[in-house]
Amino acid sequence: MKWYVYSVLTLSLCTFPMHTQAKPPTSRPATQKSTPPTQTTTSFTLKTSDGFALRAKIHLPAGTTPSTLKRMVILIHGSGPNNMDLDLTKVTKGQKENKLFKYASHALVAKGFGVLRYNKRTYEVRQALIQRKPYAQKWLATVKANPLNSLIEDTKRFVRYTKKHYPKANIYLYGISQGTYIALQAAHEDKSIKGVALTGFYATPAFTTLTYVQTVIRPLHFLRPLDKNHDNQLDMKELQNGGTIGMQMGLQFAILDANNDGKISFMEVQGANIINYFRFQNKTVQAYNRQEATRPTVMDILKTSSFKVVFLQGMWDNQTPASHTRGIQLINQLKWKKSNFSFTFFPKLGHVLDPRDKYTDLYYSRMSPKTLHTVCSTLDKQFR
Numbered sequence: 001m002k003w004y005v006y007s008v009l010t011l012s013l014c015t016f017p018m019h020t021q022a023k024p025p026t027s028r029p030a031t032q033k034s035t036p037p038t039q040t041t042t043s044f045t046l047k048t049s050d051g052f053a054l055r056a057k058i059h060l061p062a063g064t065t066p067s068t069l070k071r072m073v074i075l076i077h078g079s080g081p082n083n084m085d086l087d088l089t090k091v092t093k094g095q096k097e098n099k100l101f102k103y104a105s106h107a108l109v110a111k112g113f114g115v116l117r118y119n120k121r122t123y124e125v126r127q128a129l130i131q132r133k134p135y136a137q138k139w140l141a142t143v144k145a146n147p148l149n150s151l152i153e154d155t156k157r158f159v160r161y162t163k164k165h166y167p168k169a170n171i172y173l174y175g176i177s178q179g180t181y182i183a184l185q186a187a188h189e190d191k192s193i194k195g196v197a198l199t200g201f202y203a204t205p206a207f208t209t210l211t212y213v214q215t216v217i218r219p220l221h222f223l224r225p226l227d228k229n230h231d232n233q234l235d236m237k238e239l240q241n242g243g244t245i246g247m248q249m250g251l252q253f254a255i256l257d258a259n260n261d262g263k264i265s266f267m268e269v270q271g272a273n274i275i276n277y278f279r280f281q282n283k284t285v286q287a288y289n290r291q292e293a294t295r296p297t298v299m300d301i302l303k304t305s306s307f308k309v310v311f312l313q314g315m316w317d318n319q320t321p322a323s324h325t326r327g328i329q330l331i332n333q334l335k336w337k338k339s340n341f342s343f344t345f346f347p348k349l350g351h352v353l354d355p356r357d358k359y360t361d362l363y364y365s366r367m368s369p370k371t372l373h374t375v376c377s378t379l380d381k382q383f384r
Contacts, residue, residue, distance in 0.1 A: 038062050039062055040059070043057050044057075048121070050146075051135075051139075058114060070112070070169060077178070085100075086099065086117075093365055100176070103372060113379070113383075118158060149291050156190050159171055163192060177200035180196075181298065187301075193307055195307050198309065199313065199314070200320045206292065219273060236253070302336075306340060309341050318350070318359055325343065346374075349371065353375065
C-alpha cells in the first residue's frame with residue numbers, strides 16, 4: 001500500500017509550476033530593447049551574496065529614463081520555481097497561455113509605472129539541475145538550508161538595485177500568494193519601500209496552519225456535493241454518481257473505509273489527508289518553519305505599518321481564502337483604525353484574480369482585461 005493514502009485533486013500551497021525553458025544564468029551587462037514601442041525593456045542579471053545569478057527585466061514607459069522614473073513596482077511570486085513571467089499555463093484550464101507577470105507588467109507600464117520582474121532562485125536552481133550545471137547541487141543545498149530568508153533577501157537586493165539605478169523612483173512591491181508574505185517582511189525591514197500590494201494574502205503561518213487547512217479541510221468542499229443525504233459520509237452509490245472525484249475515491253475505497261462499514265466518512269478522508277499533511281513536513285519545510293518563527297508575524301507588521309498596503313483579494317480564492325483579508329479589514333475597522341490600508345474584493349475571482357465557475361474550481365483561468373485594468377488603476381491611485 002502506498003504511503004500516501006489519499007490525495008484529492010488539489011494544488012499545493014500557492015505553488016505555480018513553471019515550465020519555461022531558459023538559457024543558463026551568466027554575468028552580463030544590461031541590454032536594452034524596445035518591446036513593445038510603448039515601453040523600453042532592460043534585461044540584466046543580479047548576483048546574490050550567496051552566489052546565485054537571478055535574471056531579471058525592467059520595463060519603463062517610453063520616454064522615461066532611469067533618472068526621471070517616479071514609480072517602480074517590483075513583482076514577487078508565489079511559492080514554487082517561478083520565472084519572471086509567473087507562467088501559470090500548465091495549471092490553467094485547457095493549458096491556455098497564462099503569463100500573469102508578463103501581462104501585468106505591460107498594463108502597469110501603461111499607467112506610468114516602471115516594473116521589475118525576476119526569476120525566483122528556485123526557478124534558477126531547477127534550470128541548473130535540468131541542464132546539469134556544475135553548480136546545481138550547491139545551489140540546491142543552499143535553497144534547502146535557507147528556504148525563506150533567502151527569498152526575502154533577494155527581494156531586498158532588487159530594492160537596493162532599484163534605489164541605486166533609479167534614484168528618484170518611489171519603490172512599491174506587488175506580491176502574489178507567498179509573495180504577499182515576502183513583500184510585507186521586506187517592507188517592514190527596508191523603510192525605503194513606500195507600499196505593498198497583496199493578492200492571495202494569508203495571515204497565518206504558511207506550512208503549519210495554511211497548508212493544514214489546504215490539505216485536511218479544503219477537500220471537504222469537493223466532497224460535500226457528492227453527499228446527497230447529508231450524513232457526512234459517502235456510500236458506493238454516491239461515489240458512482242460523483243464524477244471524476246467519485247471515481248477516484250471509489251478506486252481507494254478499500255483503503256479509506258477504515259472501519260469497514262461500506263462507507264467513506266469525511267473523518268476517514270480527513271484522517272488520510274492528515275497523513276498527507278505530515279508527508280509535506282520534510283527538512284526544507286522544517287527549516288522554513290524555523291525561519292518563519294523568528295520573524296515578526298504578519299499581524300504585527302500590519303499593525304505597526306506606515307507604508308501603504310493595498311489588498312486585492314478574490315472572493316473565490318480557495319487557496320488563501322478571503323477570510324484572511326476580511327479579518328484584517330475587520331480588526332482595522334474595530335480597533336487599529338489605520339489609514340494606510342486599502343481593500344478591494346473581487347466577486348467570483350480566484351487565487352490570482354482569475355474568473356472561476358465556482359468556489360471549488362482547481363484550475364486557473366487568465367485574468368480578464370477588465371480585472372487587470374481595475375488592479376492597475378487601483379495601484380495607480382494608491383501608489384502616489
